[in-house]
Each structure stands twice: as structure tokens, then as C-alpha cells.
Amino acid sequence: MSAPLITLTIEEVAAGLKAGEFTSVEITQAYLNRIAELNPKLNVYVNVSTELALAQAKASDERRAAGKSLGVFDGVPYNLKDVYATTDSPTTASSRMLDGWVAPYNATVYHKLKSAGAVLLGKTNTDEFTMGVSTETSWQGVTRNPWDLERVSGGSSGGPAASIAAQLATFSIGTDTGGSVRQPSSFCGVTGMKPTYGRVSRWGELPMASSLDQTGPVTRTAKDAALVFELLAGRDELDATTLDDKVPSVDGMIPPAGDKPLAGMKVGVAEEYFGDGVQPGVEKLIREAIAQVERLGATVTKVSLPAVPHALAAYYIIAPAEVSSNMARYDGIRFGHSVERENSGEKASLYDIYAKSRAEGIGTEVQRRIMLGTHVLSAGHYDAYYRKAEEVRQVVATQFAEAFSEVDVLLAPVSPNTAFKIGEQVNDPVAMYKEDVLAVPANIGGIPGISVPCGFSNGLPVGLQILAGRLNEAALFKTAIAYQAATDFHKQYPEVA
């Protein structure tokens, strides 16, 4: 194999390690070198766990030498979005509130990856507590888009997406609450997937909005994403919201050979996803991708999802409500940023410790959402906002269920636009919120979705969103894998100079 190690997929790394073409320490070191070189430019990693990574890689090589390899993931380097609790590296949610915090326990996601032998390179950047669409709310600063350093990498999983585009890991793990895996994957030209709500355990995942958060992989290919999904999905006794349903195997997702691999598949297109605000360049590429999927044998039909345009409004009620609740534990008393601990000697009242620690430790956007959420949950407002939003959520879920009784997958844009310039929208929160408009319905409906690269508009990547019915990740992966077999957009990488 002659391709540089940093360009390999999970499958290729696994094959190379198995064949003895290189070691886990070698590929890990290759990534660490590249991170050292590019991270100052891109700001992808918020912490690099060099020693841990090399130790895990060495242990993997030793297992392999002893004939005790743990399988496909053993020795494969990856990173975690900075929201997973791990005992051996800091977890900060890119917030000043948790600066330097090391969890005393491991997230199930990390436990599973560690048990599979994967090598943790470090934690990657996110909007603060995953609230944002550009990583501009990160206390660690913005992650630059490897395709254009003046532009954002998207968010909140901007670090994970940029880490794959800039070849700073073989794969990455992000979270998607309202598009936070899919939108940055679209902006960075990589593959990013959100499973059905409840597939992957949230134990140890620092929450944004608990009823919407879902872990998903960011990878070079849809097949890789399917492999990570298969590893991470499944019931976890530590997360009461995880599902008992059987996790589909990757083997069953591989489309048949030939030029009509999607024959018999029904694909839906809903015009609600092509409304005002979708850039013509983006729409053109999505329509071409739909035509491509049709050429692969699928039948394309129109479906109607009239509630979808209302999902965003519901999202910006439900999500801030849960945010205001989930953020309450950051009170400056037991952990995290505390004015009392920092200015020891100066006496502060209990209220001052709460108020000042939170004011200093929590950034503007998170504060904004705490206030929004506090408002919508207040006495007299609950029925007008939260209850209504929950009703919208039910309607959206029902309409998706109806649509997916007719079609196997839906095709749509991930985002109405390509990556925007850093600073361009920071003073326009509503514009920022609208970035999520096409991604959020999947979270509100609890269904799986994936973003796969489908071309470039003005030199910037565009993602095709493939959505499937609840628990039907298999159809989504099958379509994505077939599409990637016929296209090479996902194989293109930026020159990071």
C-alpha cells in the first residue's frame, strides 16, 4: 500500500495493520505529527493526548503481535468531540466553565471504543456545550475550515468534521442535537451521520438537549460510518432512553454489485426542504445527486412533509428549555469555574457564587439559551411554548412515519448554504439559528440522517442529506454506500497550506 497513512479509511487501516504493512504506533505518530503541524493553523483539537495515544497504540500493536487483536478498530486512531467524559484526558465542552475538568468516569461511547482497541488522539473543538453552528462560541476559539481558512467549519462538531477533512484522524465521534454532526460534515466535505434517537448511549456525553442529543460518527466514507454505528449502537443499562431494538449489521447494508445497486429502493423528495434560503448552487448539486441516485436504480417520488418548516421553531423552544435545565448543575460549588475557589479569601454570598461563577464561566450564546429556556418554562409560558412545541414534535414525527411508509429514504440538502465566513453572522443569532433549518427536523422526528459529500459550490463542499425512518439506518447506509461507490466527492481533500 503506497497511500499515505493519514488518508486511509477505517477499513484500510484495519487491513494494513492486519497485513503488517504498518503499526498502530506508526499511524498514530503520523497523525500526531500532522496535528502538531496543522493544529495551530486550524484549531481542530482542544487537547491532544499524545502520551495516552502512543500508549494505547503500543498496547494495540502488542495485542496484535500476540495474536489477540480486538478486531477492525484495534489500533485505529480517532478523536472525540470535547463532550465525552473520559478519566484519562480533560473534558471541557469547550467552555471556560469546565476548563481543565477531568471526569472521574468514562462515557459509554469511550468505553466501547477503548474496549475495541481504538486509539484516542485527543478531544476536538465544539461550540460551547455544543450550542452553535460554527464553533465560534467555543471558549477555545473558532475551528477554521480546511477548505478555506477564512471560513467556519460548521458546528457544533466543527472540530470533528475539520479533523477528518484535514486528515488529523481516521475517524471522529461527534454529537448531533440539531444538525451538529451533519452540518459541519457538509461544510467540510466529509461523511457525518446521526443515528435514530436512543441508538447510542448518552451516558457520559455532556448534554445539550437530552431528548434530542445523539452521538454520531464523522468519517471518510459511509461504510466507515456504518462500522462505527454498529460498534456504538445498542441498549445501555446506564442510559434509560437507549433502545432495545436489534442493531443492523454492516454486512446487510452493502448494496449489490452492478450498475443498479439501488434497484427496488424508493426515494422521496419533499419540496419543504427546498424552500427560500437554499442557495441555488446548493440546490443544483442536490438535484444532481437525486438524479444520480435515480440512475443507480432507485425510484424517486415526491412526498409531502408540511410540518417540517415548523420543526425549527419547536427546536428553539425544546432545546433551550432542556439546556436551561441541564446547565443548572454548573453552579460554581462542586466543580467547574468558581469565583469562590478562584478568589479564595474574598468572601462571597451563596447567590454571588452562583451568579458570578455562571456569568464568568458560561459564554454569551449559552447564556442566551439558558434565558430562552428559563422563559419558556416559566409559569404562564409553559403551555404557550413548551407544550405547543411538544405537539409540533409529535406532528413532525407522525408525518415522517407516514412518509417513510411510502419511501425508504428521503433526499435533501443538509444546510441551505456552504460554509460562511468567520465573524460574518456572530452578531445575528437568528441567522445562526436558521442554519439548522434543514437538519433539525430529523432530531425533532427522532429519525436517522447522514450527510455525504455531493459536490462543490464556488469551491466549497456541499452535503447531500439522506434521511430514513426510525431504526432504518440500514436503508440510509445502503443508499449512501451506493452513492459513494458511484461518485468521488468524498475522496477529495483540501490542500491545507
Place this chain on the structure above:
Amino acid sequence: MSAPFRIIVGLEVHVELNTATKMFCRCINDPFNSEPNTHVCPVCLGLPGALPTPNAAAIRSILLLGKALGSTPNPLSRWDRKHYFYPDLPKGYQISQLDLPFCVGGSIDLLADDGSVEKTVTFERAHLEEDAGKLMHGSKQGYSQVDLNRAGVPLVEMVSNPDLENAAQARKFLQELQLLVRTLGISDADMEKGQMRCDVNINVAFTDPATGKEVRTPITEVKNVNSSRAVERSIATESQRQYDEWIAGGPITTRTSKITAGWDEDKEKVNVQRAKEGSADYRYMPEPDLPPVEVFKSDALNPDSLVLPKLPNQWRAELVAAGVGMQDVNTLLTIDNMRLIRLKRLEQLLLKNPSVPTKTIVNWLVNAGECMRIEDTELLGLIALAEVGEVSFSAVRPKLAELAPLLTPGANLKDAVKSLGLLQEHDPAVVESAIEAVLIEQAQAVADYKAGNERLFGFLVGQVMKRCQGKAQPALINEALKRALS
């Protein structure tokens, strides 16, 4: 004396469940016997990313309570978050239940001494939640310290309707609830340890002397009334205070919302000066980390499969029917700190020998408590000896502490009794001569007895016994004396 107003009272009673582990994590539920912050984990510490998982045993406990109260189990119960900031509340919210609690409705009967229903108190609901931690003051200068061993301990809140009409009734109600949860074995309900806590909602109704109209004062919710005596006192003082304030034309006459006030245990009064008007906004929302619970769809939780023990009012009905007085029944129910130890013993003894009258065993259990130290077989033997008169109950009673250690399993009962001089000897000749002597000595009493004053029989028996000096058994004296007098 009757007050010029009618008292309207409802209670909110919190009970800590005695499950092995906490409500939403598997930390040990033992906040009283441990060093601070030893039974804690990421869940009950509220660490970022930790998630709750419900304790099925705690859910079964509240469903059992609901069954005992005759309440309706909700087919679908939901968890909700109740938000407030306080250092003993690690997550900044308490997981509780708002509009879909586990149990809806239900009631409990308070019985009069004759066994009739004196008062039925109905319930609005009973729900499950988690307890908060505990603040400790004074051990560190300038700071309070937080012990989170109690954080996450399962807590049942029972909310009664405002059915209670006076302070004594409220006290009785609280004690009856305590007896009930102990009978069910779901809580130790020790109020001194805070395992049972109470908030009291009080207002009064009366005819306003100024207008002649019927008025109702706004409610005062008195928090942390943590003994049955305090419940009684708080109702007595607060109801009078509300009435007095109204008559004096105070602010209570124009206020419409309720106030929340604390109970000052030392001063024995409601702290109205620091009362808060209106209700706090807890910004309840459905708990997204926990799916709703459908109890009838779960084998482990199905209320139909839960079996109730015999409840206090059933005990009362059965024992009164067996001829036991209500006083003795209530003593049996409450004597060992309401832990029903003697009732369980009664049940056991009756099972071993159903021919002994219930009333007889109850007499021993209630009036000769030391008999609890004697094993079943030996105790039943002793009771049998007393029944035939070979020992006397009144002679044995003060000696039980000495007797008990002698009655090891297999020991000879009569030898043991004899060694303490408790075996009643019986010499018919001694009895006969004693009777002869008494008939002469007490000729007047004998004549009166024969004339119809039957109460004198006991007196005459006593006189005979005195002369026999312990060498005769009462039952046989009775027989012989009756013969002699007929």
C-alpha cells in the same frame, strides 16, 4: 370548648423509602450511618453527563403503598424536573413527578375506640421523587458543608385532600400513615431522623361577625413540621392566629394567594414574619433522561401482582372480633415503636396453637411484655400452665425476666417454674380447712353473698387464698368455694 371557626387542614407527607439503593443510581441508601459523601457516584453528585436509571424496588414500594390506600395506579407515570438552586441539590433540579404520579386518589380510615370509622381522609395523589443532600453548619468557619449521602434517596410524597378538621385528628392521621408504611415495610418513617417529614396546609372557615358572611382565610403552608406533636401544635396555633388576624382586620382579609412559612420548633410557632407569598416557580418540565413508566406493562412493576400484608385496620377488625379490646389492639400495633413485633408474634403463636384464645395471648403480649423473650413452644407451655392454674399470671409476670433465661429449648418447664417458686401447689385438705375457717370468720359476707351480692365471691376467694399461703391454685379454690356456698 369549641373554637368559633372551622379548621381545614391537608397534609403533604414525605417518606424516605428503605430500599437498598438510591432512587436513580445504585449507591447504598444509608445516609445516617456513614461518613459524609461516602455513598456518592457521578449520578447523585450530578456530574456532567451522568444519567439517572430508576430503581424498580422504589417504584414497587410506592405502588404497594398506593394499593394499601386504595388509590388508582396511573397506567402511564412520568418523571418531571423541578428546578431550584440550592447547594444540597447537585443537579439544580430534583427529579419528581408533576401531573402523572404513580398513584392517584386513595384514602385511609381513622377508627374510633369501638372500631367504627371516625374519619376517612382522602388523598389527592402519591408520587415518587429523590431526596436532596444535607447541609451541615458550623464545622468550618464561614462555610456550610454539604453531605450528599442523602442526595438521591427515594422519597414518596403523599398529598392528602383538605379533609382534616382539627389538630388531634391531623396528629392521628400522621401516626396512622407512619404505622401503615411501617406495616408495609417500605420505610422506617422515623421522624427524628427525617425519614418522615410533613408540610401542613392550614386555613379556617367561619362566619365573619362583622358581615355575617361565611369566609375562608387564604392557606398557610407550614413547612418542615417534623414531629406529630409539632403537627398538632402548628395547626392549633396557626388556625387561631389566622382567625385573630382576620378579626383584627389584618392583611389576611385582603390577601388572596397562599403563604409559605416555616415551623419554629423551639418557639413552637409558625414563622409568619418570614413567610413568602405566592408559590415558587419551579419551571417543571418532563424529565428527558427517563422514559415514562407503564406499570401494567412491566412484570416487575405490575400492581396486580403486589401482595399486601395484613394492614392495621384489618388487624383491628379481626382482633376486636376475637374479643380483644381496642385499647389492647392499639397497644399491640404501636408498642414496639410501631414495628408490629408483637402482632407478628401473636400471629406466629396462634399458628402454632390455634386452640389458645387470642385474647389470652394478647393479654400476655400486652401486659407481660417480658414474655417476648421466651421461645414459642415454651411460652405456649407457660400460657397453658397459667390457664389451668398451675401458675398464676400475676405471680409470673414480675418474674419473667428471671424465668426467660431458664426456658431454653427443651428445658423442663415445670422444673423451671418450680425453681423460682412459681408453681402453684394444691392441697385439697388445706383448701377445705381454709374454706371452713373463712365461712365462719366472714359470716356476714357469706350471708350477703347468698342474699344475692355476687360481687362478694371474689372477696371470699381472696380470703381463702390468703389462708392457703400459696398452697392452692385459684381455679380449684373457685370450684371448691362454689361447692361450699351452694
